[in-house]
Amino acid sequence: MHLYLVDDGTLTAGALRRELPAALAGWPVTVTVLSMGLGQEGIEPLPGHEKGVKEFYGSPAELAGKLAGADILVVHKAPVTQEVIESAPRLRLIACARAHPVNVDVRAALSRGIPVVHAPGRAADSTADLTMALLLFLARNMVETCRLVSRLGAGAWQYDCRSRLEGVELAGKILGIIGFGQVGRRVAVRAQAFGMNLLVHSPQVEPAEILAAGGRPVTLEELLSASDFVSLHTRPAPEKIGLIGAPQLALMKNSACLINTARGELVDEDALYRALKEKRIRAAALDVLISEPPPPDHPFFTLPNVVLTPHLGGKTEAAPMRAAKIIAGEIVNFLSGKPLRHAVSIQA
Structure with a gap:
């Protein structure tokens, strides 16, 4: 053999x-x-x-x-x-x-x-860990924090500067999980440890399984409109290309954040860019993009409210x-x- x-x-x-x-x-x-x-x-x-x-x-x-x-x-x-x-x-x-x-x-x-x-x-545990890291990064304004410390040095410790960096606590916030497979379930466990409430959209999973895991099964529209953080964990398929596009982004709260550690094809990047630039959602953290590596002039590089990581989920x-x-x-x-x-x- x-x-x-x-x-x-x-x-x-x-x-x-x-x-x-x-x-x-x-x-x-x-x-x-x-x-x-x-x-x-x-x-x-x-x-x-x-x-x-x-x-x-x-x-x-x-x-x-x-x-x-x-x-x-x-x-x-x-x-x-x-x-x-x-x-x-x-x-x-x-x-x-x-x-x-x-x-x-x-x-x-x-x-x-x-x-x-x-x-x-x-890489399910690794990706779930990264998802929570990105969620925390957004919740505590780490992008702006790192930028200010780099630019101002000790000046970033001034009270008025620190006040601009006020973040949000996760306890009591709603996390919407789209896709309840290997990664989505692990994210749910981690999020509940922070006291978050879970909404789950995963039509292929029995509602009883979602309920047993501490989540509430909902439609995609219900999840998007109610969640403070939306995290993608579903596999790409022809019917899921651009799953999160302009209509879906329009349902999200102005204060909501989008996290994608699944596949870039799930998000309409042009629509997301417009929503972020116009501050129709608060921020996004993306470990995956449609084209990797992205072109040097990708518009996401120009936005202050997007976190990009180079496909590190399983690294x-x-x-x-x-x-x-x-x-x-x-x-x-x-x-x-x-x-x-x-x-x-x-x-x-």
């Missing part, structure tokens, strides 16, 4: 290189590492709908030429297109160390009877190792004939 691991230079790939040999010790598996290095990230799908991948590093053609002997293929962000899958006649399992295997053509794999496993929840020391352990466990399940816990369906 030959396992091919694509090392694309990411921290997760490094964790896989460390974890897999130990996890597979005693199994008749030869591990081959293909070092391809970080290439230009493909933000858009490759030309042709049949390719079925996005958000990848590297060249499908380069990878396709190296997999003839692979029984198991393990990747982080390498593109596993139909071309790549067809180049590996012995392939029996594809493992992608991401929460959502968007760089794998799942349909092409399953059409050949090749299961695809992934690492759901690998902790724990997330890569968690992903590697999940993937290693699934490979052991496959080798031992046990059910795969994290196999992807055709809808993924």
